[in-house]
Amino acid sequence: MVRKEGQNCRNLRFKIHPTPEQERRLDDTPEYCRLIWNHLLSIQVDLYERFGLSVKRSSLEKHLKNLDYPIHSSVRLDVFQRLCFVFDKFFDDIKNGRLKNTKRKKVKFVKRKDVPCGNNSSGFIKYDGILPKGHPKFKSKEDLSSFRYKQHGNGWYLDGNWLYLSKITNKSNPIKINIDRLSDGELKTCTLKKEGIQWFAYLTVELPDNPTPSTPENAVGIDLGLKSFITTSDDDFVEPPKILRKAEKRLAKEQQKLSRMEFRSRNYNKQKQLVNRIHRKVAAARNHFSHCLSKVLVDKYNLIVFEDLKIKNLVKNNKLAKSISDVGWNKLVQHTVYKVAEKGKIVDKVNPNNTTQVCFHCGTKRKEKLKLEDRTFYCGNCGLEIGRDLNAAVNILTKSSYYNPSMMHTVGLAGINGCGDGTSTTGHGISSQVPSMNQQMLTPSKVEALMVQ
Ligand SMILES: [Zn+2]
Numbered sequence: 001m002v003r004k005e006g007q008n009c010r011n012l013r014f015k016i017h018p019t020p021e022q023e024r025r026l027d028d029t030p031e032y033c034r035l036i037w038n039h040l041l042s043i044q045v046d047l048y049e050r051f052g053l054s055v056k057r058s059s060l061e062k063h064l065k066n067l068d069y070p071i072h073s074s075v076r077l078d079v080f081q082r083l084c085f086v087f088d089k090f091f092d093d094i095k096n097g098r099l100k101n102t103k104r105k106k107v108k109f110v111k112r113k114d115v116p117c118g119n120n121s122s123g124f125i126k127y128d129g130i131l132p133k134g135h136p137k138f139k140s141k142e143d144l145s146s147f148r149y150k151q152h153g154n155g156w157y158l159d160g161n162w163l164y165l166s167k168i169t170n171k172s173n174p175i176k177i178n179i180d181r182l183s184d185g186e187l188k189t190c191t192l193k194k195e196g197i198q199w200f201a202y203l204t205v206e207l208p209d210n211p212t213p214s215t216p217e218n219a220v221g222i223d224l225g226l227k228s229f230i231t232t233s234d235d236d237f238v239e240p241p242k243i244l245r246k247a248e249k250r251l252a253k254e255q256q257k258l259s260r261m262e263f264r265s266r267n268y269n270k271q272k273q274l275v276n277r278i279h280r281k282v283a284a285a286r287n288h289f290s291h292c293l294s295k296v297l298v299d300k301y302n303l304i305v306f307e308d309l310k311i312k313n314l315v316k317n318n319k320l321a322k323s324i325s326d327v328g329w330n331k332l333v334q335h336t337v338y339k340v341a342e343k344g345k346i347v348d349k350v351n352p353n354n355t356t357q358v359c360f361h362c363g364t365k366r367k368e369k370l371k372l373e374d375r376t377f378y379c380g381n382c383g384l385e386i387g388r389d390l391n392a393a394v395n396i397l398t399k400s401s402y403y404n405p406s407m408m409h410t411v412g413l414a415g416i417n418g419c420g421d422g423t424s425t426t427g428h429g430i431s432s433q434v435p436s437m438n439q440q441m442l443t444p445s446k447v448e449a450l451m452v453q
Contacts, residue, residue, distance in 0.1 A: 008206065008207045008338065008341045009188065009204050009205065009206050009207070009338075010183055010185070010204070010205050010207060010338055011202055011203070011204050012182065012183070012202070012203050012204075012205060013200055013201070013202050014177050014178055014179055014200065014201050014202075014203065015177070015178050015198065015199075015200055016163060016175050016176065016177045016178075016192075016199050016200065016201050017175065017176040017177070017178075018168075018175045018199060019173070019175075022168055022169060022173075022175055023199065025167070025168045026168060026192060026194070026199055027194070028070075029071050029075065029147050029167075029168070029192070030144040030145055030146060030147055030194075031141070031144075032069040032070070032071045033071070033075065033076075033079045033144055033147050034139045034140075034141065034143070034144045035067075035069065036064070036067055036069065036076060036079045036080070037079050037082075037083055037138075037139050037144070038138050038139060039063075039067060040060055040063060040064065040079075040080065040083055041083060041136055041138060042138075043055055043060065043063060044060070044087065044136075057084060060080070060084075061080065064076060064077075064080050070167055071147070071167055072149065072155040072156075072165075072166040072167050073155070074149050074150045074151060074154055074155045075147050075148065075149060075150075075155065075167075077150065078147070078148045078149075078150050079147075083136060086136040087136055089134075090134050090135055090136065093134050094134075142272075145193060145194045145195075146191055146192060146193035146194070147191070147192055148189055148190065148191040148192075149165065149166075149189060149190045149191075150189055151188070151189070152186070152187035152188060152189075152190070155167075156190045158177070158179075158187060158190075158203070159174070160179075161176060161177055161178065161179055162174040162175070162176065162177065163175045163176075163177040163190075163201060165190075165192070177201055182203075182205070183205045183207060184207070184208065185205040185206050185207040185208055186205065186206045187203060187204070187205055188203075188204040188205065188206050189202075189203075189204045190202070190203055190204075191204075195280055196276070196277065196280065207338075207341070207342065217302050218300065218301045218302050218303070219233075219301060219302065219303035219304075219305070219397055219400075219402075219403055220232050220233055220234060220297070220300075220301045220303070220304055220305065220393075220397065221233035221305045221393045221394055221395070221396035221397025221398070221399075221400070222297075222304065222305065222306050222307075222393060222396065223307070223355070223389045223390075223392040223393040223396060224306070224307060224309075224329045224332075225389045225392075227375070227389065228389065229328065230293075230332070231387070231389035231390055231392070231393050232393055233390070233393040233394045233396070233397045235387070235390050237389070238293060240289055240328060241285070241289060243285060244282070244285045244286060244289055247278060247281055247282045247285060248282055250278060251275070251278045251279065251282050254271065254274055254275050254278060255275055257271060258271045258272060258275050286327065286328055286331055287331065289328075290328065290331040290332045290334075290335050291335055293332060294332055294335035294336040294339055295339065297336055298336060298339040298340055298343060298345060301345070302345045302346065303345065303346045303347075303348065303400070303402050303403065304336060304340065304345070304346070304347050304348070305347075305348045305349075305350060305396050305397050305399070305400040305402075305403070306333050306336075306347065306348070306349050306350075306396070307349070307350060307351075307352035307355065307396055308349040308350060308351055308352060309326070309329060309330060309333065309349075333347075333349075346402055348400040348401070348402055350396055350399040350400055351399070352396070354395075355392045355395040355396050355399070356370050356377070356388060356391070356392045356395075357369060357370060358395055359377070359379035359381065359382060359384055359391070360384075360386075360391050360394040360395050360398065361379065361382055361384045362379060362381050362382040362384070364379060364380070364381040364382070366379070366380070367380070370388060374388060375387065375388050376388055377391040
């Protein structure tokens with residue numbers, strides 16, 4: 001979901017209980033969205049294939065109005081805007097040379113019956129089957145399982161435990177929704193999504209203006225690493241629960257199996273369902289863990305400094321282990337950011353360049369680069385010998401513009417196993433806790449003790 005920065009929104013997920021008739025309409029809607037997507041895309045593809053041009057947005061919007069499907073106009077508009085967004089990104093990528101090395105593959109001419117084309121009387125869209133990399137893709141039935149109402153009061157509204165959706169419910173017959181807790185704030189969008197056989201509503205709430213941040217006293221820098229999930233500048237580290245790691249490994253394995261199967265064969269479909277199920281489990285476990293950990297961090301510190309993940313990803317090479325952690329890190333940063341905003345504390349993101357290579361104590365950069373397998377950092381200048389991740393975490397903290405040396409950063413996370421359930425919106429009962437952490441703290445005397453020579 002794209003959101004302007006500084007906009008403090010929360011996404012809450014609730015189970016809904018539609019009647020069979022409502023469920024049928026819910027099931028139909030993504031299909032209509034898909035037809036609209038494919039229709040608009042086919043018009044664009046046609047032009048792009050022939051002339052390398054993109055359609056004027058206004059003329060495409062006119063097309064949109066002519067598509068008469070029984071769905072609410074704001075849902076239709078959302079499909080249109082999403083397509084425009086992907087197209088903008090595609091052309092932007094071309095302009096900036098990010099798609100330079102993509103070659104168009106020459107393949108057999110493919111006709112697709114399920115893709116209606118605007119003015120083409122044959123009803124077929126002509127394209128060579130494979131669109132260039134980064135180009136918006138035609139969607140198949142499996143690709144779309146959700147749709148969105150863009151504005152509360154326009155097409156959807158919530159009344160206590162009842163959800164009203166235009167074109168799906170009527171005034172006397174809303175959908176039952178289980179709302180246990182709703183943050184104060186203005187309701188924005190409502191996304192309906194089918195997961196497995198169950199429908200869920202994702203409600204976005206824009207929170208009121210944040211309290212002004214207090215002057216940070218307790219500060220922490222956080223290194224996101226592969227060996228341990230996070231290492232803090234207080235020399236604490238946190239591992240994700242074993243149950244999550246195990247599920248992630250299983251997911252990777254089953255996904256690999258899936259990739260070897262014949263596309264859309266019977267076995268493929270079966271395996272796909274299994275993979276989806278594990279996906280949901282992993283996501284729930286990840287969510288839970290990340291909520292717990294971020295709560296501990298936010299309760300404990302006023303200033304939390306992360307590495308900027310966008311830059312970090314450019315710096316480091318791609319590996320499977322990393323891509324798994326990546327998702328977890330993103331979640332953690334996301335959850336921390338919104339929790340911090342509610343409490344008037346500060347999150348900062350800094351450029352991770354050189355954080356592993358510079359000695360935090362004397363600031364000297366190592367001549368030889370520290371390799372990924374080196375676990376300890378040794379400084380040739382001042383003789384400091386220290387855990388690699390810890391050194392990075394302290395560097396990350398001191399890089400922040402909010403940091404000043406008088407801040408305490410010796411508060412340990414030790415002894416906190418607590419895990420508030422108040423913030424979890426998933427409600428899955430996975431009994432994971434933030435693991436108890438190693439209790440050492442980084443005090444000046446400890447730094448001295450670390451010096452050899
Ligand atoms: Zn040094």
